[in-house]
Amino acid sequence: MEVRTRFAPSPTGYLHVGGARTALYSWLYAHHHHGKFVLRIEDTDRERSTQPAIDAIIESMKWTGLTWDEGPFYQTKRFDRYNQVIDELLEKGLAYKCYCNKERLDKVREEQLANNEKPRYDGHCREDHSEHTPDEPYCIRFKNPREGKVKFHDLIRGDIEFDNAELDDLVIRRTDGTPTYNFCVVIDDWDMKITHVIRGEDHINNTPRQINIYKALGAPVPEFAHVSMILGDDGAKLSKRHGAVSVMQYRDDGFMPEALINYLVRLGWGHGDQEIFSLEEMINLFALENVSKSASAFSSDKLKWMNQHYIKTLPPERVAEELVWQMEHLGINYSQGPSLTEIVKAQAERCKTLKEMAENSVYFYQDYTEYEPKAAKKWFKENSAEALERSLAKLEAVSDWKAENIEEAFKTVATDMNVGLGKVGMPLRLAVTGRGVSPEMGITMELVGREKTFERIRRTIAYLRSGATQN
RNA sequence: GUCCCCAUCGUCUAGUGGCCUAGGACAUCGCCCUUUCACGGCGGUAACAUGAGUUCGAACCUCAUUGGGGACGCCA
Numbered sequence: 013m014e015v016r017t018r019f020a021p022s023p024t025g026y027l028h029v030g031g032a033r034t035a036l037y038s039w040l041y042a043h044h045h046h047g048k049f050v051l052r053i054e055d056t057d058r059e060r061s062t063q064p065a066i067d068a069i070i071e072s073m074k075w076t077g078l079t080w081d082e083g084p085f086y087q088t089k090r091f092d093r094y095n096q097v098i099d100e101l102l103e104k105g106l107a108y109k110c111y112c113n114k115e116r117l118d119k120v121r122e123e124q125l126a127n128n129e130k131p132r133y134d135g136h137c138r139e140d141h142s143e144h145t146p147d148e149p150y151c152i153r154f155k156n157p158r159e160g161k162v163k164f165h166d167l168i169r170g171d172i173e174f175d176n177a178e179l180d181d182l183v184i185r186r187t188d189g190t191p192t193y194n195f196c197v198v199i200d201d202w203d204m205k206i207t208h209v210i211r212g213e214d215h216i217n218n219t220p221r222q223i224n225i226y227k228a229l230g231a232p233v234p235e236f237a238h239v240s241m242i243l244g245d246d247g248a249k250l251s252k253r254h255g256a257v258s259v260m261q262y263r264d265d266g267f268m269p270e271a272l273i274n275y276l277v278r279l280g281w282g283h284g285d286q287e288i289f290s291l292e293e294m295i296n297l298f299a300l301e302n303v304s305k306s307a308s309a310f311s312s313d314k315l316k317w318m319n320q321h322y323i324k325t326l327p328p329e330r331v332a333e334e335l336v337w338q339m340e341h342l343g344i345n346y347s348q349g350p351s352l353t354e355i356v357k358a359q360a361e362r363c364k365t366l367k368e369m370a371e372n373s374v375y376f377y378q379d380y381t382e383y384e385p386k387a388a389k390k391w392f393k394e395n396s397a398e399a400l401e402r403s404l405a406k407l408e409a410v411s412d413w414k415a416e417n418i419e420e421a422f423k424t425v426a427t428d429m430n431v432g433l434g435k436v437g438m439p440l441r442l443a444v445t446g447r448g449v450s451p452e453m454g455i456t457m458e459l460v461g462r463e464k465t466f467e468r469i470r471r472t473i474a475y476l477r478s479g480a481t482q483n
Numbered sequence: 484g485u486c487c488c489c490a491u492c493g494u495c496u497a498g499u500g501g502c503c504u505a506g507g508a509c510a511u512c513g514c515c516c517u518u519u520c521a522c523g524g525c526g527g528u529a530a531c532a533u534g535a536g537u538u539c540g541a542a543c544c545u546c547a548u549u550g551g552g553g554a555c556g557c558c559a
Contacts, residue, residue, distance in 0.1 A: 022559045057558055114557090130485040130555055151557050169488070178486055178555090186557040193559045216487060217554040240489075241552070247494095249552085275495095278508090282496050285507040304496075306489050307552065314495065314509040324522080362521040372520095387519080426518085437518030449520040 015047030017208050019073075019080070020197065022054040023065035026258040027072035029310065030212065030242040030250065033276040037239060038210040039078050040277070040298040050204055051080035056087050056196055072259035076269045077291070085204070087196050094191035094199055097229070098152055098184055106228045107184060109150040110137040132180030152185035154195070154225060162220035167208070167237035167300040174220040182221055198222050202231040210300070213238040237300050240280060243309040250310055264341075266367030268334055270326060271319040280304045288321065316364040323363060328356040331366070338370035349377045350459040358451040358459060372449070376459055379468070380446025387448025391438035397476040399425060399436045400443055404469050413462045419454030443472035 019035040021027065027035075042049040051073070055061035070084070087094075101107035112133075121131045137144075138155065156179045163173040184195035201209060216238050226233045244254035256262055262272050274289055281304065283289070283297045323331055332352035339346045346352060355373050363369040374380075383392075406421040426436045440457075441450055444465055450456045457465045 020559090024559075054559060060558075110557090117557090125484070128484045132485095132555070153557095166488095172487075174487075180555090183557045188557080190557090192557070197559090212553095213488065214553055215559090218559090220487095238488085243552090245494080247551085279495065282507095284497065287495090287508055308496090309494055311494050311509065317509055320522095359521095361523090362519095391519085423518085433518040435518085441519060447519090451520090453518070 013207060014205075015042055015045035015208060016050060016204065016206050017042040017047065017210055018050040018052055018083075018201070018204065018206050019078075020052040020054050020200075020211075021069055022057065022060075023062060023069060024057070024060040025065055026068045026260060028250070028257045029259060029262075029272075029276065032072065032076060032078070032259050032272075033242065033279065034210065034212055034239050035073065035078050036076075036273060036276055037237075037281070037298070037300075037303065038208075040294055041208060041210060041237075041300060042081075043295045044298050047207070048081040049078075050085070050206065051083035052085045052087070052200060052204070053083075054087050054193065054196070056190060056193055058088070058190070061088075068258075068260065075263055076259060076273055082204070085200070087200065090196075090200070091191065093203070094196055095185070095189075097199055098191065098195070101154070101184075101228065102152065105155070107152050107154050108138055108181075109141065109144075110153045110181075110183070111141070111144045111148050111150045112136055130178065133182075135181055138181060149187050151183050151187045153181040154184045154221075154228070156181050156221065156224055162223050164219060164223060164233075164236055166216075167235055168303045169216075169238060169305055172216065172219075176220075176224075179221055179224070184225075194218055194221055195225065198225045198229070198231070201234055202226070202229065206234050208235045208237065210237045210239065213240050237303070239303060240305060241307045242279065243307050245309060245311060247309055254310070256312075263334075263337065264367075266338055266365030266369070267315065267319050268322045268326065268331065268366070271315065271322040274322070275315045275318050279310065280308050287318075320360075320364045323356070323366070323369070324360045328353045328360070331356045331360070335366050335369060338366045342370050342374070344370070344374060344377050346377055349461070354459055358455050362449070362451070372447075375445045375447065375450075382446065383442055384447045387438075388442055391434075391442055391448065392476060393435070393439075395429070395431070395435065396439040397473050399429060399431075399439050400469055400473045400476070402428065403436060403440055404466065404473070407457070407469075408466065410462075413458060415452070415454035415458045417454075418457050419452070422453065439472075440469070443469045 017038040019038050021031055039049050053066055073079070098107060116136070117133070120134050124131045133153065137153070157176045160176050161173050162176060163171065166172050182194055183192055185191050219236055223233055242250050244250045246254070250257055256265055259272070277289060277294050277298070278287060281298065281302055283302065289297070332355070335352050335356060339352065355369070355376060359369045359373060363372065402425045403422045406425060407418065410417050410421050422436060422440060423433065426433045429436070437453055438448070440453055442448065444453070444457055444460055
């Protein structure tokens with residue numbers, strides 16, 4: 013039988029990393045078994061579902077590469093189907109009309125709480141409707157079995173069982189006629205032939221109710237796997253307070269989707285000592301039995317490490333593609349100057365994010381307006397102007413403007429002046445980039461360009477000769 | 484409160500009864516490399532929640548305790 017999994021977010025907000033991980037696991041499981049991955053939008057809550065949220069979820073799925081084989085399906089387009097099944101259940105006596113109003117429900121709940129009982133519907137309307145007239149407003153409740161147990165084998169957690177006595181008769185159709193979540197998922201997973209339901213652990217408690225509905229319908233019960241939660245760095249539930257939670261925020265913060273996916277797959281799953289997985293490896297090696305049962309804390313530090321790993325090892329052309337967004341966001345016109353691929357090669361080992369890379373590469377495209385104060389104070393000394401003058405002379409003699417030749421040329425200056433390389437290299441760095449940090453000076457000057465380099469050095473010599481520094 | 488789930492270094496994890504004086508990775512600390520910042524290399528600190536069992540032997544099995552988390556909606 014073909015393995016079919018699904019990701020079924022409710023469009024009430026952006027896609028967060030927890031959802032993304034669940035989607036990833038579903039996606040991997042389907043691909044591992046050469047099955048299908050379905051995207052379904054659970055928008056039965058018309059109050060809170062929004063189109064921007066749907067767009068954001070789809071954009072996130074596409075950015076991370078979690079593409080779906082079928083869908084997106086929308087539950088709001090399937091209301092006829094749900095209602096038809098509900099009517100059938102009603103006819104068969106497997107569901108019933110409930111006329112209880114909010115006041116009565118609240119009162120029951122209060123009493124149960126006072127008696128230290130789990131609050132649930134007491135089944136008041138389950139049998140007797142004599143006191144009601146057909147024109148009174150009502151909702152439909154599913155007749156949950158009152159005795160026995162519901163057992164299922166969770167593919168991650170093992171056997172789980174609930175007493176039916178713990179469950180109540182849940183509402184499957186609201187008074188306004190719309191069907192509810194716990195009912196719609198069952199019908200959808202059934203209709204869409206979902207074989208493996210992989211979702212968050214907050215759904216464990218819904219599972220026995222849903223299994224009872226499957227059984228009432230005579231539908232095959234799928235396999236279930238409940239993935240644990242993702243916590244923040246501090247062990248508390250992940251929230252905006254911890255920084256980024258939305259997938260697109262990671263794009264904005266300068267992360268490669270490859271890194272996010274790799275980080276997410278490792279958060280809660282492992283394969284021996286391996287940390288880095290290509291997509292192919294993930295598909296081949298992923299198994300639900302190796303998914304961790306306990307909640308895991310999201311470590312931005314490790315994500316950053318992994319991001320840099322991908323920045324360093326992915327083809328620079330690929331990294332440059334993502335860098336485009338950052339450059340445009342900063343308003344840098346990168347069409348004049350070195351190619352972004354060259355920037356990636358030069359900067360990769362000193363950037364954890366593409367955002368950093370863009371911010372630290374501005375001087376390749378624009379003239380700086382001031383020297384970084386701390387670096388200038390530290391490195392502009394009395395002989396700096398001389399070092400720059402001598403360097404300029406050597407550099408002007410370089411005919412083939414390549415990093416290697418440039419490097420060779422200015423290094424002789426240190427020897428000539430009988431000083432350490434730092435005394436020459438750092439003033440040069442300040443002169444060419446305005447900053448105390450940059451790639452090696454050879455490649456930096458090559459990328460800035462011959463004429464620009466000379467211009468900036470001359471300007472700096474003038475600045476130093478004017479007595480601007482008191483060192 | 485009731486039900487359900489969970490429990491190895493600060494963090495993510497390896498470990499499925501002897502290979503464990505518990506391995507790897509991130510973070511952290513120290514050293515080396517070095518024109519800056521980094522990268523890299525080498526080394527260090529650091530964990531089986533507690534208590535009973537089962538067993539010749541337990542991080543691994545069982546139970547209890549404690550501690551976390553989730554659910555208890557005419558939300559999903």
